[in-house]
Amino acid sequence: MIHLYQNNGYNIVLDVNSGAVHVVDQAAYDVIGVLEKQNEFHTPETLREPETAADLKKELGSRYGEEDIEDILEAVITLTEEGRLFTRDVYEDFIDEVKQRKTVVKALCLHIAHDCNLACKYCFAEEGEYHGRRALMSFEVGKKALDFLIANSGKRRNLEVDFFGGEPLMNWQVVKDLVAYGREQEKIHDKHFRFTLTTNGVLLNDEVQEFVNREMDNVVLSLDGRKEVNDKMRPFRNGKGSYDLIVPKFQKLAESRNQQKYYIRGTFTRNNLDFSKDVLHFADLGFEQISIEPVVGEDTDAYAIRREDLPVIFEEYDRLAKIMVDREKEGRGFTFFHFMIDLEGGPCVSKRLSGCGSGTEYLAVTPWGDLYPCHQFVGQEEFLMGNVDDGITKPEIADEFRGCSVYSKESCKKCFARFYCSGGCMANSYKFHHTINDTYEVSCEMERKRVECAIMIKAALADQESAE
Known part of the structure; x- marks a missing residue:
């Protein structure tokens, strides 16, 4: 999955599954955009097929020379071989372990x-x-x-x-x-x-x-x-x-x-x-x-x-x-x-997939000792998990939260920001949809914009450092 966007004069290409970010010129931006439309699951083999280059030249030949298109395609093939472009989603294989x-x-x-x-x-x-x-x-x-x-x-x-x-x-x-x-x-x-x-x-x-x-x-x-x-x-x-x-x-x-x-x-x-x-x-x-x-x-x-x-x-x-x-x-x-965004390491796999850990790793405690999945669920009796005297008496609530991830939410599966927000706030999902396995779309839209801005800032500061 590739996400392409332009911000503050930068052409940015995010390879969603690897997290690799590429700041490219307009020609490379356009070539990768056409390739993404052709096939979001490109491999080095599909990229080398004659039809791929032919389609690129047909689509972009009026704007760029054939040699430039071929050079860009070769660079894309190299990045794909290195696992930094058109990478496959390997995280879904870990979801059962998280659950x-x-x-x-x-x-x-x-x-x-x-x-x-x-x-x-x-x-x-x-x-x-x-x-x-x-x-x-x-x-x-x-x-x-x-x-x-x-x-x-x-x-x-x-x-x-x-x-x-x-x-x-x-x-x-x-x-x-x-x-x-x-x-x-x-x-x-x-x-x-x-x-x-x-x-x-x-x-x-x-x-x-x-x-x-x-x-x-x-x-x-x-x-x-x-x-x-x-x-x-x-x-x-x-x-x-x-x-x-x-x-x-x-x-x-x-x-x-x-x-x-x-x-x-x-x-x-x-x-x-x-x-x-x-x-x-x-x-x-x-x-x-x-x-x-x-x-x-x-x-x-x-x-x-x-x-x-x-x-x-x-x-x-x-x-x-x-x-x-x-x-x-x-x-x-x-x-x-x-x-704030970490493009080098970032959170562990489980946090990428399931977020803050509410209901499992993180709990809220009321003044009288009741346990809830997080502070935003306090007072909602359907989420009362137990108390500090008896511990967790309703483990099925923890099981429900443990099963909540970017793969249990349909709107997350095609979202480029899913590994940065980890599926968003479960309390907001429940507030608007009465289930923790959904998303609050207004919040999602804002998160996507924040991720784009955060990456742009990184690109601009890296550009500044290289200029110095």
């Missing part, structure tokens, strides 16, 4: 607080309540959760725990106590905990910052961008905006972490389809690790993104990608999470 893997948990999302001090209008957690009641996790429940993680982690040494909410700083003492307990258990069980924290920053202070910098491998800082954008969607319950209080705290924390091991994370909605300005606003505030994600909402929600918004969103991603290239050249570069 048969045992449930070995490596990460927990601890809902340390089902309560929040903001009233974000798009919050899927209903201001922290998660279809249920407000509650704070006790130390005893959190301790059992860490014990459950250790007991079900098999031979994995590195384990991940995200303190999530609601707002976790509303239960700060329990966060500190659980980190201390985790550090004790590391020595006993030869494990290592990678703790993270997601916070809106309202209760952030010097004491919290000092502890976070000592104990947390990563911190997610929630803010939506420009003051007017943030305060419209992320107010306090009295309607007052949160921007002025939070921004100085986040700037101080980011600097104290040397602009590493954190993300400032926003959500863009239909109210700010010009979200590239919010990304650049973050960069101009001094933040270097940035993420702004599209909201997921019902069509009846005024802020929800609709299919007709996609052309504007695509333009924004293109605009942002070009500006990022320019700023990198000027020495003012920053990281945008959704444009």
Whole structure:
């Protein structure tokens, strides 16, 4: 499978199954495009057939000389022999192995607080309540959760725990106590905990910052961008905006972490389809690790993104990608999470095929100890998998999630981005189609554009390095 596209003056050819990326001139771009239309399963043998060259000359002879076409075809044959063009899909052969893997948990999302001090209008957690009641996790429940993680982690040494909410700083003492307990258990069980924290920053202070910098491998800082954008969607319950209080705290924390091991994370909605300005606003505030994600909402929600918004969103991603290239050249570069892509190695096979590991490797824990496949399923009783006292009591739910992959979703099979998004978010699929084995197409369209932009950025920066 080949994906060809043009972006920011670059002609890019992606060989989907191998992940090889080729930046080519217009003639090679056109030749490969004709070959792809002829037969997406070309081999060196089919490429050498006289009819192949004849068809190319018939199709492109008015634009390019016969010798040029022959030279390009020979180069394509060489790349195909090397396994970098027109490669076959070898990953599907591994899908049965992925399905048969045992449930070995490596990460927990601890809902340390089902309560929040903001009233974000798009919050899927209903201001922290998660279809249920407000509650704070006790130390005893959190301790059992860490014990459950250790007991079900098999031979994995590195384990991940995200303190999530609601707002976790509303239960700060329990966060500190659980980190201390985790550090004790590391020595006993030869494990290592990678703790993270997601916070809106309202209760952030010097004491919290000092502890976070000592104990947390990563911190997610929630803010939506420009003051007017943030305060419209992320107010306090009295309607007052949160921007002025939070921004100085986040700037101080980011600097104290040397602009590493954190993300400032926003959500863009239909109210700010010009979200590239919010990304650049973050960069101009001094933040270097940035993420702004599209909201997921019902069509009846005024802020929800609709299919007709996609052309504007695509333009924004293109605009942002070009500006990022320019700023990198000027020495003012920053990281945008959704444009991060590894063209050298990338994730392991199982992650390419089945994604985040929700329901199998990754689970969410409520304040009272219930286990769900991930934080977005919390409160939906059909996905209640068990609890920290009894463990997983409904293994059939884990089996269902384990069977979900890019090969169980029809729309993924012909999608060039499938090995980058790994089939997309299962919670979004369930939200819109009532099955985890489907995709949310609006999100898919945005992901495809992000992948194209990310590859273009890599091409542009490589071009810059070669010019130097």
